[in-house]
Amino acid sequence: AFNKDTCIVMSVGAPGYIFKTYNGGKTWGQKYWNPDPDIFLNSIDFWDNEKGIAVGDPCCGGFTVLVTNNQGETWSRIPIKNIPSPSEGEIQYASSNSCIAVSDSGLAWFVTGGTESRIFKTTDYGKTWKVFKTPVVNGAELSGIFSTTFYDSLTGIVAGGKYLKPSDTDNTFAITHDGGETWTQPDSMPPIGFCSCAIFPFTNDKNTILTAGLNGIAVTYNMGLTWKLLSNKSFNVIKFSDKDQFGWAAGNSGQIAKIIW
Template structure:
């Protein structure tokens, strides 16, 4: 009996460690929306519907073949949106630069019902980068420092009101440390956790395990030291396992120190596929339902895929995008210059 128990324990351990690799051999790319916009923020609802926020004040819901669009003005200005998040009853869009304006757009399941301003921040250094919700009531948005900490605003009432966290409750940033509004993906959420990726002259990961009440910050091996180096995207598949991706925006083919994984909730990070393609990527996501084995990363250079947790990568397309968001284990939306496309990955 003792031998049997030991054998079973060893078998379970080996089974857990040797996860089955997955394989995508091609991707079908179909444009679903074309406009003269820079689109870096999306929020899919299902395989046929996706919200987006873009520059020129434009926000919209692509519903199959039907774009439902709105232009939001702040005074006489057209805002530039790079952050988006949603609950069951609303979608939220947040502008970059000064002023930062956050709007709540009511949603009845098919149409927008009303638009209201729920947060406004003015200042020379104000610049918000991304936004996510933990649940229907609690959400977070992250921005560049205006003092000696990252700018973080939190809602606890479904997005009706937002409060900025004081710097005394947050880790101090280093000189030249900020964040990138490249793809609405420098925040990752799982359970009560949130991870925030920074970049620039210092590139680290901030972590909260209690929805923003307390924070820690951890070093990473990602390339850093210049204004456009560091982490551009972060994703977690559970409370322990995550990936960070980025590189040097000014030298996109460079592929050293631009991708890493953690297995302990972000405390330590290990470089993967170092010195191998792909280089700089602005958005990386785990493929749902693949136990962390499937990862897709996008950039202006194309679409790359790993089926073994990031050890090896292959190029699926040279078509460039800023951001990717999965709907299920084979369907995603990707956004870029002048378009949103539906991606179907095939084995």
């Protein structure tokens, strides 16, 4: 949402849709439509009030990357020749709208799972891309990176694991300090195992990180050296307000929780 009246929403699966409202959701206008049975959009984000990006699984030979320069009024697809080719069985995940992250000056990243756990990076608002490997687990069904976020242009995190084995804590989390080109793992992994979402909740603290997944919510105050379990309830996504005072977590069957710090 850009304000209380203007909002963009994206559908997951085929057909691919993006809608926009100007009146707080009373009416919606269709801004993008793709009837291809292979289209599968996963995440959407905006750099500012005009420039935005949406990403999806491989379709027509390459990953789907859509960009807009007019607040979502129109969308265009980046040519697949500008994006490194996906490996066979390499996909994205849509459970938390966080397989993409954006930062200042045209930076953005999207992450993958399945047969690979890689991160794709652009420095020019999506026009061209490079790809880098991460140590997050992959290869098993519904495994890989499910979420990424960046504190700034250099410091970022990826999180995921094995959705079908959510208690497995091996290789579920990694950190970068060079904008996503190289990745290291902290001394310990989040105790919840599989992570569907990971965030920096505070704009003035890059050491505090929250992860959410099927086994609950965990927090680290020292960039992964140690972790604390905050909740054992299942959640798919977690977001904090810009004012850093509270956040929201959402899960299956309409479950919503407010987090007050």
